[in-house]
Amino acid sequence: MTQQQARRPGEIAVEPLQTSDASLQYIGRIQTPWPRREDCPRQGDLDGPECQIEVFPPWDQALAGLEPQCSLEVLYWLHHSRRDLVLQCPRGRDQPLGTFALRSPVRPNPIGSSLVRLIEIEGRVLRVRGLDCLDGTPLLDLKPARSTFMTTNSVR
Amino acid sequence: MTQQQARRPGEIAVEPLQTSDASLQYIGRIQTPWPRREDCPRQGDLDGPECQIEVFPPWDQALAGLEPQCSLEVLYWLHHSRRDLVLQCPRGRDQPLGTFALRSPVRPNPIGSSLVRLIEIEGRVLRVRGLDCLDGTPLLDLKPARSTFMTTNSVR
Numbered sequence: 001m002t003q004q005q006a007r008r009p010g011e012i013a014v015e016p017l018q019t020s021d022a023s024l025q026y027i028g029r030i031q032t033p034w035p036r037r038e039d040c041p042r043q044g045d046l047d048g049p050e051c052q053i054e055v056f057p058p059w060d061q062a063l064a065g066l067e068p069q070c071s072l073e074v075l076y077w078l079h080h081s082r083r084d085l086v087l088q089c090p091r092g093r094d095q096p097l098g099t100f101a102l103r104s105p106v107r108p109n110p111i112g113s114s115l116v117r118l119i120e121i122e123g124r125v126l127r128v129r130g131l132d133c134l135d136g137t138p139l140l141d142l143k144p145a146r147s148t149f150m151t152t153n154s155v156r
Numbered sequence: 157m158t159q160q161q162a163r164r165p166g167e168i169a170v171e172p173l174q175t176s177d178a179s180l181q182y183i184g185r186i187q188t189p190w191p192r193r194e195d196c197p198r199q200g201d202l203d204g205p206e207c208q209i210e211v212f213p214p215w216d217q218a219l220a221g222l223e224p225q226c227s228l229e230v231l232y233w234l235h236h237s238r239r240d241l242v243l244q245c246p247r248g249r250d251q252p253l254g255t256f257a258l259r260s261p262v263r264p265n266p267i268g269s270s271l272v273r274l275i276e277i278e279g280r281v282l283r284v285r286g287l288d289c290l291d292g293t294p295l296l297d298l299k300p301a302r303s304t305f306m307t308t309n310s311v312r
Contacts, residue, residue, distance in 0.1 A: 061254065
């Protein structure tokens with residue numbers, strides 16, 4: 001990703017850092033009905049289409065204790081996103097805005113977060129509703145949603 | 157982080173992957189009143205103590221458009237966390253639970269997420285309430301909270 005990439009009027013790109021401060025591992029893969037970015041809904045919907053989250057071994061063992069119908073926070077890696085824009089102008093906007101004032105997938109660390117409802121766990125595959133990401137998106141983490149957590153768990 | 161680390165009864169560790177699928181860059185630093193993990197509150201509180209988020213250049217430019225009193229989702233790197241437990245037994249629990257059923261900082265990709273209220277922006281420092289992480293925690297991302305975003309913005 002370089003400054004040479006196309007920019008819309010008002011967008012500002014910075015020189016991407018070449019350093020790596022920390023490393024991620026993909027622990028699963030997300031299946032959605034949306035193969036292209038332009039197909040993705042603008043925001044996840046808890047009544048939206050069912051998607052599947054496949055958790056790779058050995059991390060499927062870490063699903064123990066999750067119950068159907070719970071709310072989960074899903075973190076994933078927006079693997080097709082450029083990372084160099086500080087000001088950006090998403091489709092539908094005529095004025096650029098700072099990256100941190102938007103939930104655009106274009107960010108210095110392109111981590112997506114969604115709130116989903118867990119429908120069912122079948123082996124190491126979770127059926128959920130509420131996602132808005134591309135088909136094939138790499139999974140980074142699953143956590144009980146803050147609200148669920150605060151009412152049903154007393155520990156971190 | 158290896159299997160040789162101390163485990164509590166019932167905890168299960170896996171061999172950590174040596175591969176890196178994606179790289180993170182630290183884009184800021186979080187200041188909190190909590191220098192040790194045992195000092196941290198178990199859950200962030202929007203009425204809790206004020207904390208500061210310093211955003212490093214050039215990413216301070218990406219703050220444009222954020223307004224005081226808005227709700228922000230903060231993503232950060234839990235830099236002192238081990239990453240190898242699939243079943244864990246946090247303090248206060250007597251039975252182990254899967255990592256994905258807990259909001260413990262111990263996770264395969266130790267990314268923390270908190271919901272905060274932005275009090276004020278002073279240059280490239282944000283004063284916020286709602287965090288629960290260690291002093292010195294590296295910042296990964298800032299996004300408008302989903303709820304704020306859904307009511308005040310129509311684009312991603």
